[in-house]
Amino acid sequence: MHTFSRAFTATPSRFKHFLLLLSALLFLSILHRLHHLHHHLYPSPAAFPTFESPTTLPPPLPSLSVHHLLFSVASSSSSLNSRASYLRIWHSPISHLNTTFLFLDRPLPNSSLSLPPIIVQAKSSSLSAGHRIARIVKDALSLNVPGIYWYVFGDDDTFFFTENLVRILSKYDHNKWYYIGCGSESYEQNEKFYFDMAFGGGGYAISAPLARVLGRVLDSCLDRYRHFYGSDARVFACLAELGVHLTIEPGFHQVDVRGNLFGLLSAHPLSLVASLHHIDAVEPIFPGMSRIQALEHLFNAVHVDPARVLQQSVCYDRTNSLTVSISWGYAIQVYEGNELLPEVLTFQRTFKPWKRGKNVASSRYMFKTRDYPSDPCKRPVVFFLHTEVADTAGIWTNYTRHSAGDCLRSKEIEKLKEIIVFSHNLGFDIEQMKAPRRDCCDILSSSDETMRIQIRKCGTDELITRQG
Ligand SMILES: *[C@@H]1O[C@H](CO)[C@@H](O)[C@H](O)[C@H]1NC(C)=O
Ligand SMILES: *[C@@H]1O[C@H](CO)[C@@H](O)[C@H](O)[C@H]1NC(C)=O
Numbered sequence: 001m002h003t004f005s006r007a008f009t010a011t012p013s014r015f016k017h018f019l020l021l022l023s024a025l026l027f028l029s030i031l032h033r034l035h036h037l038h039h040h041l042y043p044s045p046a047a048f049p050t051f052e053s054p055t056t057l058p059p060p061l062p063s064l065s066v067h068h069l070l071f072s073v074a075s076s077s078s079s080l081n082s083r084a085s086y087l088r089i090w091h092s093p094i095s096h097l098n099t100t101f102l103f104l105d106r107p108l109p110n111s112s113l114s115l116p117p118i119i120v121q122a123k124s125s126s127l128s129a130g131h132r133i134a135r136i137v138k139d140a141l142s143l144n145v146p147g148i149y150w151y152v153f154g155d156d157d158t159f160f161f162t163e164n165l166v167r168i169l170s171k172y173d174h175n176k177w178y179y180i181g182c183g184s185e186s187y188e189q190n191e192k193f194y195f196d197m198a199f200g201g202g203g204y205a206i207s208a209p210l211a212r213v214l215g216r217v218l219d220s221c222l223d224r225y226r227h228f229y230g231s232d233a234r235v236f237a238c239l240a241e242l243g244v245h246l247t248i249e250p251g252f253h254q255v256d257v258r259g260n261l262f263g264l265l266s267a268h269p270l271s272l273v274a275s276l277h278h279i280d281a282v283e284p285i286f287p288g289m290s291r292i293q294a295l296e297h298l299f300n301a302v303h304v305d306p307a308r309v310l311q312q313s314v315c316y317d318r319t320n321s322l323t324v325s326i327s328w329g330y331a332i333q334v335y336e337g338n339e340l341l342p343e344v345l346t347f348q349r350t351f352k353p354w355k356r357g358k359n360v361a362s363s364r365y366m367f368k369t370r371d372y373p374s375d376p377c378k379r380p381v382v383f384f385l386h387t388e389v390a391d392t393a394g395i396w397t398n399y400t401r402h403s404a405g406d407c408l409r410s411k412e413i414e415k416l417k418e419i420i421v422f423s424h425n426l427g428f429d430i431e432q433m434k435a436p437r438r439d440c441c442d443i444l445s446s447s448d449e450t451m452r453i454q455i456r457k458c459g460t461d462e463l464i465t466r467q468g
């Protein structure tokens with residue numbers, strides 16, 4: 001170019017100036033590119049459409065407490081009478097919950113004591129129950145309860161383990177969009193609905209920023225799903241439209257099974273138990289008690305050490321050739337002989353399929369199950385939770401023998417009447433929650449009638465197996 005060639009042919013001093021200018025320009029251009037790159041890696045908040053009031057920096061994660069969770073319980077004027085006593089178990093005064101609300105279709109003729117505040121939803125006689133209950137998301141938000149990080153939804157026959165929910169949700173950043181729950185135990189039920197849908201009876205949690213967006217778009221979205229069956233499928237569909245998928249937490253239990261829940265409860269996964277549902281459909285979880293009494297009994301252990309409830313530890317008695325499986329706060333099984341650990345951790349099929357009918361034998365579950373012998377003498381001997389005592393030294397839980405027929409057992413098992421388990425409170429550590437490890441146990445002594453067991457952290461290289 002003319003001007004360029006003229007500059008090029010200029011005097012040496014002008015040429016030096018030119019070079020200086022050129023390098024300065026180059027430097028600026030590199031700076032600009034670096035800045036660009038930085039923006040690419042760390043886009044400024046302004047680069048996104050703002051959904052919520054924009055903040056320069058996300059606030060540090062505060063330690064979550066139960067008051068940061070708003071519990072929405074879907075009920076109806078017709079079901080509440082029979083379900084109120086269930087609700088009172090997990091929502092007892094001892095839990096100090098002030099952020100639970102009960103959503104009803106109609107006002108109650110007589111308001112009952114010791115129930116959470118009742119919200120009567122707008123009249124919508126033309127709408128199905130599924131549609132009304134899905135709208136609880138919106139109605140819960142319009143309560144404008146301050147300081148809520150998570151909105152938790154469940155039915156009036158959902159039992160929440162509130163302390164454990166707090167621990168589970170602590171793993172996630174409540175400033176981000178999360179939809180957390182679990183599917184059904186039944187393959188058929190998941191196939192009928194969706195495999196990646198949180199089943200509503202097991203309950204699910206939605207982080208506050210996602211709940212706010214969902215609340216805004218809910219009505220326009222729900223119109224497209226009037227033909228859907230439940231509220232959970234509707235909420236799932238609207239979250240899918242927002243591009244959000246389910247984060248699975250196996251501690252939420254829809255309990256789509258019937259009969260005896262023992263097999264499910266005695267081999268609970270390492271995840272903390274977050275909920276239980278369909279208690280009407282199963283037998284009382286402790287023998288010789290009503291459903292309510294049995295749940296109250298379990299919740300006595302929940303009040304002592306919520307995180308450890310149903311957590312399974314297995315130990316082996318080498319001298320007497322016994323395998324002991326503890327489901328803390330619930331039951332202990334003593335097997336004759338050395339059972340392989342993976343077998344002991346597998347669900348025993350004590351329960352029946354959710355769907356009743358002729359072809360129930362073909363029912364499939366979302367997990368492996370093993371046979372539960374119909375002959376009680378071929379089953380392990382079961383000890384159920386009796387009492388729990390906690391002091392500064394630790395926690396003692398006693399389990400007493402459940403007699404199941406006149407069986408010929410080995411001498412060591414025959415005389416056993418009681419098992420006492422010592423443990424420490426299962427700590428509240430988010431890192432351990434993210435990468436949990438099963439606790440170990442030792443059989444300390446086995447006097448004639450009483451076996452004493454201690455639960456403790458495993459050693460780094462320690463294996464859960466028959467020692468020696
Ligand atoms: C619930 O109780 C806690 C602790 O007493 C308190 O900090 C919180 O503000 C209360 N929340 C509501 C919505 O009343
Ligand atoms: C309402 O009153 C009836 C009759 O006294 C009683 O049977 C029922 O349990 C009450 N409902 C509630 C929710 O307490």
Ligand SMILES: *[C@@H]1O[C@H](CO)[C@@H](O)[C@H](O)[C@H]1NC(C)=O
Nearest residue numbers: 386387389396397398418420
């Ligand atoms: C439970 O264990 C404690 C501690 O060993 C013992 O004092 C108590 O008698 C036991 N209770 C029952 C009912 O077995």
